[in-house]
Amino acid sequence: xxxxxxxxxxxxxxxxxxxxxxxxAILLWVAGRKKVAARSDNxxxxxxxxxxTEMNNxxxxxxxxxxxxxxxxxxxxxxxxxxxxxxxxxxxxxxxxEYETEVARATRELExxxxxxxxxxxxxxxxxxxxxxxxxxxxxxxxxxxxxxxARGSKSFPNLADADWxxxxxxxxxxxxxTKGRTGVMPPMAAAVGSSDDxxxxxxxxxxxSNSPHDSVRAQLGKSKFAACAACHGMDGKGNxxxxxxxxxxxxxxxxxxxxxxxxxxxxxxxNQMPAQEDKLTPAQIHVLSGYVWGLSNKPQVAAxx
Numbered sequence: 175x176x177x178x179x180x181x182x183x184x185x186x187x188x189x190x191x192x193x194x195x196x197x198x199a200i201l202l203w204v205a206g207r208k209k210v211a212a213r214s215d216n217x218x219x220x221x222x223x224x225x226x227t228e229m230n231n232x233x234x235x236x237x238x239x240x241x242x243x244x245x246x247x248x249x250x251x252x253x254x255x256x257x258x259x260x261x262x263x264x265x266x267x268x269x270x271x272e273y274e275t276e277v278a279r280a281t282r283e284l285e286x287x288x289x290x291x292x293x294x295x296x297x298x299x300x301x302x303x304x305x306x307x308x309x310x311x312x313x314x315x316x317x318x319x320x321x322x323x324x325a326r327g328s329k330s331f332p333n334l335a336d337a338d339w340x341x342x343x344x345x346x347x348x349x350x351x352x353t354k355g356r357t358g359v360m361p362p363m364a365a366a367v368g369s370s371d372d373x374x375x376x377x378x379x380x381x382x383x384s385n386s387p388h389d390s391v392r393a394q395l396g397k398s399k400f401a402a403c404a405a406c407h408g409m410d411g412k413g414n415x416x417x418x419x420x421x422x423x424x425x426x427x428x429x430x431x432x433x434x435x436x437x438x439x440x441x442x443x444x445x446n447q448m449p450a451q452e453d454k455l456t457p458a459q460i461h462v463l464s465g466y467v468w469g470l471s472n473k474p475q476v477a478a479x480x
Contacts (some may be wrong), residue, residue: 181260188259195248202241205233217351252310281456288458291465296345299465300472309466312459316451317467325470330429335470338426342415343471349464355450358418362443366402376400377436383411384425 213219220228255263262268291305299305314323317334321327325334332340341347341356367373375396380403381388400411406419412420420428429435429444451460 184260188261189250191258195245198241199245202238202245206238212403265469276450285458288456288462292458294465296349296461296465296468299345299462300469302465305462306466306469309462309469312455312463313466316455316463318389325467327388332428333426334467336426337471338421338424340413340415340418343468345464345468347415348467349460351448352464352467353450353452354462356418356446356448358444358446360439360444363402363443364441367399367440372396372399373437373440374433376403376440377433380411380422380436381433383423386425386431 180238210426214239216230218228218230252261252267253263255267257263277282287308291299291302292303294302299309313321313325317325320331322331327333332338338357339341339347340350347471364370364373376399377396378389378392379394379396382390390457401409405410406417407413407422408419411422412424413419420426427435428446429439455463
């Protein structure tokens with residue numbers, strides 16, 4: 175209820191709940207007091223299907239008792255547990271606290287398992303079969319949704335199995351990325367580049383940096399205009415890991431390849447976010463996961479250590 179901007183819905187739910195319980199109690203009271211004139215054969219005179227008659231018998235006491243017990247239980251439940259609008263209940267129970275308790279319990283039980291890996295660097299963990307088996311499950315449960323089960327990513331989701339890293343590919347850098355997350359911002363640069371024709375020329379120059387098919391005349395014209403981009407990507411277009419600026423000369427395209435894709439990036443910019451995992455995973459889990467991710471792009475080195 176706290177997600178709403180006012181207390182209206184909290185009051186709305188509370189009123190409906192109270193009205194429902196009161197309605198049940200009133201219905202029971204009215205049914206118990208109402209007397210229907212009976213005939214000599216103890217029927218009400220209502221007949222269906224020619225011979226189906228309604229008897230004039232009172233409600234069974236066991237049924238009345240269960241009905242009353244249900245009402246009492248519902249009131250007691252709403253006093254103890256949340257359900258009456260935004261009232262949290264005397265026991266202060268919530269699904270969030272239940273979840274956090276279960277996570278804390280699981281963390282305590284798994285601490286001995288992860289303790290054997292904490293003294294190793296992520297690079298060393300990549301050569302540990304047991305650590306990699308655990309890291310793979312962590313990856314499948316927490317990373318594969320974006321990067322794919324093979325870690326090769328897709329458009330706008332980086333490939334973690336190659337050697338191209340926006341912020342650096344060391345074990346510590348990978349751990350930092352997983353822990354704190356990353357927000358990559360490419361601002362719209364069309365105004366700084368110039369006219370739409372200038373933007374097209376810069377796009378051709380960017381294609382030439384990776385020896386992709388390009389218009390050499392336009393690329394030469396766009397070289398001077400690329401100075402607006404060099405502040406982040408460098409004059410050689412090889413990027414800057416400190417800024418998370420991608421290498422434009424390696425023929426790896428995170429948001430799409432070709433003139434139109436590059437023009438769209440220059441005109442519109444792009445914001446990409448890798449969410450922080452420090453509130454979801456323990457430091458020990460992140461440590462093992464970092465070793466697994468590092469090993470994805472360093473298989474020859476791992477094999478040499480075995």
